[in-house]
Amino acid sequence: MSAAQNLPRRIVVGITGASGAVFGLRTLQICRELDDIEVHLVVSRGARSTIHSELGIQVRDVLDLAGVVYQDNDLGAAISSGSFVTAGMIVAPxxxxxxxxxxxxxxxxxxxxxxxxxLKERRPLVLMVRETPLHRGHLRLMTLAAESGAIIYPPVPALYTLPSSVDEVVDHSCRRALEQLGVFVAGTRRWNGATADA
Structure with a gap:
């Protein structure tokens, strides 16, 4: 067994200042509920403001959900090197x-x-891009990122789950996004085929 196989499953989570801080929060909460995930978190300066205005909580409440927290200007951090083994990264939002x-x-x-x-280490990078409507420049950027290996994952609601609340929409979006990193959560609702009209 290699040394890398003995390491905990590390996931890097980035939260930026786009609207939708709740996606970052729920992603952290889901990971916190799993025993085998070690979260390394970076919260941008803009995100700190969005967290307060959209969620009505303190930034510290978000930071406390991660195993390791870094300042967004710390370019010497462990996660800035490819030799630091992770299962991938998600930027939400x-x-x-x-x-x-x-x-x-x-x-x-x-x-x-x-x-x-x-990307350079060929690990999955999930980008929960939050913007609408999209102009051609946005689409070009998504294409460019995807061509480098990024997974473009806008948090589009899966209405086939018949969600009854915004929380359910957010939860399902985050669960499905984490699956791109190999993180599967029990109880995630899935499409099982259309049923015939009664």
Missing amino acids: CSIKTLSAIANSYDDNLITRSADVT
């Missing part, structure tokens, strides 16, 4: 600014540097 930086390998903060490392 992902702002267009961050998408642009990742698509163009512009590593000016720890979120974008970690994302670039994830």
